[in-house]
Amino acid sequence: MSHIKAFVLTLILLFPGFAQATPIRIKDLVEFDGVRSNDLVGYGLVVGLNGTGDGLRNAPFTEEMLSNILERLGVNVTGEQFRPKNVAAVLVTASLPPFSRAGSPLDVTVSAIGDANSLLGGTLIMTPLNAADGDIYAVAQGTIIAGGASATGDAAAVVQGVPTAGVIPSGATIEREVDFDFTEMRTLRLALRTPDFTTAGRIEQAINQNFDRVVAVMLDAGTVELDIVATRMASPAHALGRIENILVEPERRARVVVDQRSGTIVMGEDVRISRVAVSQGNLTLRIQETPLVAQPNPFAPGETVVVPRTNASITDEPGIGLAELPDGTSLSEVVAGLNALGVSPRDMIDILKSIKASGALHAEFVVR
Structure with missing residues (x-):
């Protein structure tokens, strides 16, 4: 039971904000309409590898691309x-x-x-990077920093990390800008990363209080519209620079997240459990093979045989009996009630599933 207490203690230490909500900056709660990144992709060639490149018989596209690059450089192949x-x-x-x-x-x-x-030590040749519209926005070139290593011998090989992928810090240069005139915007929408009516209402109220007039209107649980003209700021950039650091206390949905692979359980502050009784026990099946060898006496006719011997048993280990979990009015009381069962985190996941199925767990239950 001590390891259960240590697990829950670690959970509370990792999430000290459960005890008291902390105001968060608006910039950490929303995405600003039009202020977004764009993904780029390109197809290129890496050279300078130490015999760890593509087998051209299995990757003919590599040979074709190499031929095209050499011909553009004036080499006829x-x-x-x-x-x-x-x-x-x-x-x-x-x-x-x-x-x-x-x-x-x-x-x-x-x-x-x-x-x-492996791409370790390779150099990326000039590669254009395209966006979803097909236009070229950047060009990449440089030496690759791979995140792994590999070694191969005649009869064995060892690989650490992922040597077939790497990064080039500052390896691309922007050649074209996105055609977007931010200064001409008259209204701007704030999109909440986690839609919630209460949080959206608090953002609206906090912005209006900061400007001392109505400049923000909540449209739905995930959108707050900002009137740039009503802010009387010099530009949309000035308006966002003022509101993005306003503090708002977000509302969190009661949620329990469990990871069955690692046995991790994370519960939010608002999780509540109604009064419920829980019983938990285990059945253990043991099978032991002890074959017996029988052989004839010396100089006597006969053959040596193996006689199978199997010992099978089922043990009903004593469980926790019937334990009562009282109404949980806070996270600490919920944790204390679950710890009273004296089970491992993996068994606690099964118990939480059963409590949720009985209707006594008042929270969203997420299994990963």
């Missing part, structure tokens, strides 16, 4: 047979932040798409 092992085809991905300007650097991620064993 038509009809030539070359099988280098130091090149690899990769997909290059990046995220174009909002309000990015031409000439700014971007971090890119490089991932092998062929049968290359």
